[in-house]
Each structure stands twice: as C-alpha cells, then as structure tokens.
Amino acid sequence: MEVLSGILALVFLALLVMFVIGLIAPGKVFLGKDCxxxxxxxxxxxxxxxxxxxxxxVTPDTKNSGVLASSASGTSGALxxxxxxxxxxxxxxxTVQMPDSEANFVTIVAEGQQNAKDAKNDMQRGGVxxxxxxxxxxxxxxxxxxxxxxxxxKVGANSDGKGILEVELxxxxxxxxxxxxxxxxxxxxxxxxxSAVFNTASNFSEGQIIKFSxxxxxxxxNECVRESSLSLQGTLDEPEFIFRxxxxxxx
Numbered sequence: 406m407e408v409l410s411g412i413l414a415l416v417f418l419a420l421l422v423m424f425v426i427g428l429i430a431p432g433k434v435f436l437g438k439d440c441x442x443x444x445x446x447x448x449x450x451x452x453x454x455x456x457x458x459x460x461x462x463v464t465p466d467t468k469n470s471g472v473l474a475s476s477a478s479g480t481s482g483a484l485x486x487x488x489x490x491x492x493x494x495x496x497x498x499x500t501v502q503m504p505d506s507e508a509n510f511v512t513i514v515a516e517g518q519q520n521a522k523d524a525k526n527d528m529q530r531g532g533v534x535x536x537x538x539x540x541x542x543x544x545x546x547x548x549x550x551x552x553x554x555x556x557x558x559k560v561g562a563n564s565d566g567k568g569i570l571e572v573e574l575x576x577x578x579x580x581x582x583x584x585x586x587x588x589x590x591x592x593x594x595x596x597x598x599x600s601a602v603f604n605t606a607s608n609f610s611e612g613q614i615i616k617f618s619x620x621x622x623x624x625x626x627n628e629c630v631r632e633s634s635l636s637l638q639g640t641l642d643e644p645e646f647i648f649r650x651x652x653x654x655x656x
Contacts, residue, residue, distance in 0.1 A: 513544055
C-alpha cells in the first residue's frame with residue numbers, strides 16, 4: 406500500500422506540472438501542436454483529480470487505525486490480566502455466641518415487640534407489657550448477668566465527667582446507664598472516672614462488640630427490671646433497660 410501510494414503521488418505531481426504547462430504553453434504537453442489551453446486543462450485536470458482520489462483511497466487512515474489498535478490491545482490486555490488477578494478476599498465477620506440466659510432474655514423482649522405491633526390499642530399493649538415483664542422476672546430473677554455480649558451504641562460522659570455506656574443486645578433492645586446525675590442519684594449506674602470499667606469502656610467505639618457483666622436495676626410495681634422509656638409504646642417497641650456495669654471487655 407505504501408509503494409502504491411508513493412507511485413500515485415508521483416503521478417499526481419507529474420499531471421499537476423503538465424496541467425500548469427498546458428495553461429502556459431499547450432503545444433508542449435504531448436497532446437499535439439494544435440492543443441488548446443482548454444483541452445490541456447480538462448485532460449490534465451481530470452487526471453490530477455483521478456490520481457488524487459486514488460491516492461486518498463489507498464492511503465490507510467493511520468489515525469483511526471492507531472485508535473483501533475490501541476483499543477484492541479487494551480481490551481486484550483484487560484482480558485488476559487483478569488484471570489491472573491488475585492481475588493480480593495471478603496472481610497471475615499466475627500461471630501459471637503450469646504449465652505443462653507441472654508438469648509432467652511432477647512427472645513422474650515423480641516416476642517413482646519412483635520405482639521405490641523399486632524396489638525389494636527393501648528389496653529392490649531398493656532397486656533403485652535405485663536406478660537413480658539412476668540416472663541423476664543422468671544428469666545433473670547436475681548437481675549445479675551455474667552459475660553453477656555452486645556454492640557456498643559454510645560460511649561460518653563455527663564456534665565460531671567462520669568461515664569455513659571449503651572449496648573445493643575439485638576435490634577431495638579438496649580441496656581444502658583443513666584445519662585444524668587439526677588436520674589442516677591440512687592442507682593449509681595454512671596461509671597466513675599478512674600475505675601477499671603471506666604478505663605476500659607473509654608476506649609470503646611460505637612459498633613464495637615464487647616463482653617460485659619453487671620446488674621439490671623429493679624423496676625417499679627411488677628417490673629423486675631427498670632426500663633427508661635416515658636411511653637408504653639416506647640417500652641415495648643424499643644426498650645432501654647437500665648443497667649449497672651461491673652466489668653466490660655472488648656471481643
């Protein structure tokens with residue numbers, strides 16, 4: 406193709422020269438002594454156009470062919486590289502087994518959550534709460550628990566610098582300290598600075614899985630465990646049980 410393009414280029418140049426000479430001296434362009442300027446212009450002009458067209462037809466489009474070659478080689482490279490690429494390993498999820506006593510507690514509370522959703526009015530919800538609290542009394546009569554596990558949802562401090570800790574046992578089931586000194590005046594759930602629990606808990610972050618022990622606070626009337634919600638719906642749908650932590654540790 407390159408040789409043919411070169412020949413056509415030379416032919417074009419020769420015809421172009423003859424075209425110019427024909428306009429100046431038509432008798433000297435090999436078309437006879439009686440050749441006119443018009444005849445020379447038409448013959449060599451058409452020849453120039455024909456050579457130019459042929460030159461354009463046989464000359465490869467280097468710009469486009471370069472893009473295609475690059476694309477093809479790029480595609481080939483991507484396809485051949487993929488099988489050799491090591492797959493990114495999925496992060497391992499940490500599985501923590503609940504103690505039986507905790508699993509039983511969660512089951513009772515979750516059952517109350519579902520029954521509360523199915524209740525038609527607050528009177529029925531009141532019956533759901535009473536049934537739940539009765540089951541909880543049987544499940545954790547002493548209110549003391551050991552080596553339960555949960556996910557930290559809040560680490561903080563009140564205005565006095567005492568520690569606040571909230572732990573989620575399951576979706577919508579929280580155990581926590583009070584978050585203010587007034588509510589905690591007689592319960593002593595806020596974590597004292599300098600204590601072992603404070604020093605460990607202060608390094609926790611939200612979302613972290615921990616192990617803990619401690620005591621649920623006694624509720625009022627028929628409640629065996631204290632729950633801090635201000636409404637009946639809150640205490641059933643997303644209960645927050647008040648808890649005094651005696652030990653905590655990361656998992």
